[in-house]
Amino acid sequence: MQHEPAKHETTTADTVADYAIQTSDLSLWYGDFQALDNIALRIKKGIITGLIGPSGCGKTTLLRCFNRINERYGNVTTTGEIKILDTNIYGDDVSTRQLRRRVGMVFQRPNPLPISIYENILFGIRVHSQPNEFSREKKDELVTAALREVKLWDAVKDNLYQRATQLTLEQQQKLCIARLLPLKPEIILMDEPCSALDAEGVERIESLIESMRGDYTIVIVTHNMAQARRTTDECIFMLLGELIEHSKTSSMFLNPQHNKTEMYIQGRYG
Secondary structure, eight states: OOOOOOEEOOOTTOOGGGEEEEEEEEEEEETTEEEEEEEEEEEETTSEEEEEOSTTSSHHHHHHHTTTGGGGGSSEEEEEEEEETTEETTSTTOOHHHHHHHEEEEOSSOOOOSSBHHHHHHHHHHHHSOTTOSOHHHHHHHHHHHHHHTTOHHHHTTOTTSBGGGSOHHHHHHHHHHHHGGGOOSEEEEESTTTTSOHHHHHHHHHHHHHTBTTBEEEEEOSOHHHHHHHOSEEEEEETTEEEEEEEHHHHHHSOSSHHHHHHHTTSOO
């Protein structure tokens, strides 16, 4: 495809160490269909970065590249390079299991396991640790800390052995975020995490995401322009599998550098 280069904001003080995710010449095909075209980006550590653009533009596909979950779907070809915390995730010494421990993911629809709240929180460390590696006291500490961090402890502390699927959708989504935390991920990917929630639930999940700024690098796909403007530090605008513009959120919404970005933000398409 012939297209203009994406617009990026850069700072001379930035170094490689400042970036959690870097891609170069990243392209992806589902069979014969090219979903991503030559993506080059750098996502800073410790901030919230939004992926925005119309349906089908490649946002979720790009998000799923960062923990290689696209490979689960079959008939996928990926070229180019992705570095997570300066490690090439396609290196021979990188296992997808360890990658997904460092790079957690929250999906559009809450997906708690049909087991207790307590066991949901511990599920990840059971997969990634040896039997009896953690004492009961340590497990209790991990569960308590994770639920407190996502502001769910007060609501469930007396019902930790309740089936997680009995929680409200908002509580289920908080639980899905909490389930990642005992693994100490450095990056959390979120694919429209508020789309199944009512207005009050959206507000509380956004507040939670904002409270995690600095402790984690968060990349969030959203169709909600108001949400992107409220919660993110930087935004990446995509269109037809291409990265069109990447800048600070305030700059993108107040002074977009590409006319396609401006048209999308103004609601003229998408």
